[in-house]
Amino acid sequence: MALLLRLQTRGLTNALRGSFRSSRGLSTAASAEDDLVLLERRDSGVAVLTLNRPKALNALSDGLMRALAEKLRQVDADSSLKAAVITGTGKAFAAGADIKEMHSREGYSDVRGENMLAHWNSVSNTRKPIVAAVGGFALGGGCELAMACDIIIASEDAKFGQPEIKLGTIPGVGGTQRLIRAVGKSKAMEWILTGEMISAQEAERAGLVSRVVPAGTVLEEAVKIAEKIASFSSPVVQLAKECVNAAEETSLAEGIRFERHLFHATWGLDDRREGFQAFSEKRQPTWKHR
Numbered sequence: 667m668a669l670l671l672r673l674q675t676r677g678l679t680n681a682l683r684g685s686f687r688s689s690r691g692l693s694t695a696a697s698a699e700d701d702l703v704l705l706e707r708r709d710s711g712v713a714v715l716t717l718n719r720p721k722a723l724n725a726l727s728d729g730l731m732r733a734l735a736e737k738l739r740q741v742d743a744d745s746s747l748k749a750a751v752i753t754g755t756g757k758a759f760a761a762g763a764d765i766k767e768m769h770s771r772e773g774y775s776d777v778r779g780e781n782m783l784a785h786w787n788s789v790s791n792t793r794k795p796i797v798a799a800v801g802g803f804a805l806g807g808g809c810e811l812a813m814a815c816d817i818i819i820a821s822e823d824a825k826f827g828q829p830e831i832k833l834g835t836i837p838g839v840g841g842t843q844r845l846i847r848a849v850g851k852s853k854a855m856e857w858i859l860t861g862e863m864i865s866a867q868e869a870e871r872a873g874l875v876s877r878v879v880p881a882g883t884v885l886e887e888a889v890k891i892a893e894k895i896a897s898f899s900s901p902v903v904q905l906a907k908e909c910v911n912a913a914e915e916t917s918l919a920e921g922i923r924f925e926r927h928l929f930h931a932t933w934g935l936d937d938r939r940e941g942f943q944a945f946s947e948k949r950q951p952t953w954k955h956r
C-alpha cells in the first residue's frame with residue numbers, strides 16, 4: 667500500500683476533490699508555500715507532486731515554482747524515491763506562468779535584474795525521471811513545464827498550447843526550444859505563432875505526448891509508468907535519462923561517445939553485475955541501487 671506523506675492540512679480535501687486522483691494517508695502541518703505543491707511519497711518509490719492552485723488553474727507563480735523546485739530537490743536527495751510524477755488539479759495541469767504576477771513587473775531592467783523565471787531550470791536539472799500527468803489545460807508555462815519533464819502522459823481532455831503571442835510576448839521557459847525538438851519546425855511555428863490550443867490527440871500524433879489515456883485515469887497511468895521505472899536500478903535509470911537528454915544538445919558523434927562512456931560506467935555498478943547474473947540464473951534481479 668502506498669504511504670502518503672502529506673505536507674499540509676488546509677486545502678487538501680478541496681485540492682484533491684475533482685482532481686485526477688483520490689487522497690490517501692496522513693497529514694502534517696506546512697507553510698503556505700508548501701500548500702502550492704503537495705508531495706506524496708509512495709512505497710513504490712514514486713513521489714507524486716500535485717500543483718495546487720486550482721482556483722487560478724494552477725497558474726505557475728514564483729511561489730509555486732519555488733515550492734516545486736524545493737520538492738524536486740527533496741526527491742533527488744531522498745534515496746527511497748526513484749521517480750516523480752507531476753500533476754495538476756481540477757481543470758488544469760497549469761494554465762501558464764502567473765500573468766497577473768508577471769504584469770506587476772515594469773520594464774526590461776526589472777525582469778532582467780531579477781532574472782525572472784530563472785529558477786524554472788530546477789525541473790530539467792532534476793536527475794531522477796519525471797513523468798508529467800496532464801489533464802485539462804497545459805498552456806504557456808504549463809506546456810513548457812510538461813515539456814521539461816521526461817515523459818508526458820495526457821488525459822483525452824488535455825489541451826496544450828503556447829498562447830504567449832496573444833499576450834504580446836513569447837514563450838520564456840523553453841517553449842521555442844523544446845517544442846521544435848518534440849514536433850518539428852512547421853508545427854512548432856504554427857502553434858507558437860498562432861497561439862492556438864492543441865488537443866491531446868493532435869499532441870500525441872505530433873509526438874509531444876507519449877500516450878493519451880481516458881479522462882480520470884491520467885494520474886494512475888502516469889504513476890504506473892513511474893513505478894515501472896522505479897522498479898529498475900536508480901543509478902542506471904539516471905544514466906539513461908542523462909544520455910537521452912544529451913542527444914538534444916550534442917552532435918550524433920559526440921552523443922554516441924558520451925553514451926559509450928556511460929555504458930562503460932555501468933560496469934562500475936553492482937546493479938549491472940546483478941542484472942547480468944540474474945539473467946544467467948533465470949531469476950529476477952535484486953537491485954541495490956549502487
Ligand SMILES: C/C=C/C(=O)SCCNC(=O)CCNC(=O)[C@H](O)C(C)(C)COP(=O)(O)OP(=O)(O)OC[C@H]1O[C@@H](n2cnc3c(N)ncnc32)[C@H](O)[C@@H]1OP(=O)(O)O
Nearest residue numbers: 721722723725761762763764765766805806807829838839
Ligand atoms: C514564460 C511563460 C509565460 C506564460 O505562461 S504566459 C501565460 C500563458 N497562458 C495563458 O495565456 C492562458 C491564460 N488563461 C486562459 O486563457 C484561460 O484561463 C483558460 C482558457 C485557460 C481557461 O478559461 P476559463 O475556463 O474561462 O477560466 P478563467 O475564468 O479564465 O480562469 C479561472 C481563473 O484562473 C485565472 N487564470 C487562468 N490562467 C491564469 C494565468 N496564466 N495566470 C494567472 N491567472 C490565471 C483567471 O484569471 C481566473 O481567475 P479569476 O477567477 O480570479 O478571474
